[in-house]
Amino acid sequence: MDFYLYILITLSYIVLLLVGFIKKSGKNIRSLTFFLYLVIAGLIVDNAIIAFGKFIGTGPFLEKLHLLRYWIHAIVTPTLILFCLGVLRKLGKKRFHSIRTIRIMLTFTCVLILIEIMTVVAKIELKPVSEYGILHYVPETEIEGSHLMIICVSVILLVTGFILYRITKWKWMLTGTIIMGIGSALPIEVESTAFTNALELLLMISLVATDLTFSKKENT
Template sequence: MVDTALYFSFTALYIALLGWGLFLYRNRINQSFAYFLLVVTLGLIYDNGLLATGIFIGEGSTLETLNLWRFLGHAFFTPTLVLFALGIGRHAELQWAKKSVTLYSFLLITIALILYELTEITHQTLQPVVEYGVLRYTLVGGSSGPPIMVLIVTFILLLVSISLFRHTKWSVMMLGVILMMLGSAMPLPIESGAVTNTFELIFMTALFMTMSKFLPKEAG
């Protein structure tokens, strides 16, 4: 039940991050691609909340449907981090981020990743899994190997964070991305399925810190 408690904790912390983001929305410029980060955070609140409560809901059609929506949310929301990166680049006055070709390229990449992920979901089935006291449904029957969508999103965030560091010396976003990559790639000798989520929380916190750093205040 340790993992269940951790997922409850993650849910609460993501709610706090969302509150921070809404505060920024009220007090900073409120027309920005950077606010797609709030959409991703909503998905993570749902994701961690469902992982925390799955054992109490119990195996069956209800939990299966709720998990399907978890994967659909992941498909729709996670690719929008590409647009978040574009928004941060624009607010940081990075020249490449201001070009029209960059805007259209990032929009196309986001749409393509959403469609790809939705296609992957339709070719898989949901099966119940109990791991470290956590009951969830997982997708099986898809293509083997690392998740392509997540790899592409992470690579774009890494490139943007490096550009941000080179031009502004802001290293928080870059360190957050690198830590998440290391946490996902390195097997750790810990009996828990929530370890990756810990690195994900650190990563998201770094993105919120970056948004707070570069979102300008409304004029007047």
């Protein structure tokens, strides 16, 4: 069952990426919001590797592919912070356009990437697990501090969503972030490994909708 869910999620991300690129065609490609589509590209690779793992089979190649997933996660996910700054800059507020703000957010992003690489990716040991119709590699043990980067990025997404709602009444970024946070934090019993991935998809849909909405307002 999970195989079909991961395929569906992968295809959904491909559609989301294409919609984003088509809608933003001709607009400023230097916008920080383009980091969102880098994250989505990473999620396409991530979900595709999980989906087709059982066809590749247990071995060094599949293990390396899953290690690649963790590298992508470590390097790409923190750039959502830059996406948040890009969205806020579309509000036209001077404080979001200052060099100081850009430097702070860029530094914070780079620090989170380094922390994730040093504390998680560099130490991770993977083992094969077959469940719900998929074969994937997971960490042998829980790594201390492995959730730090996700927590920091989630907080930035939440604060950005709240600012957008407060200023413009746009609620979908805030809603998507809250749903993702609650769904990931609560011990919900679901017979599937794709539950969190489905929540990530909902979050990405809300972020793309946010980007396209405010890009349109910026150009009207």
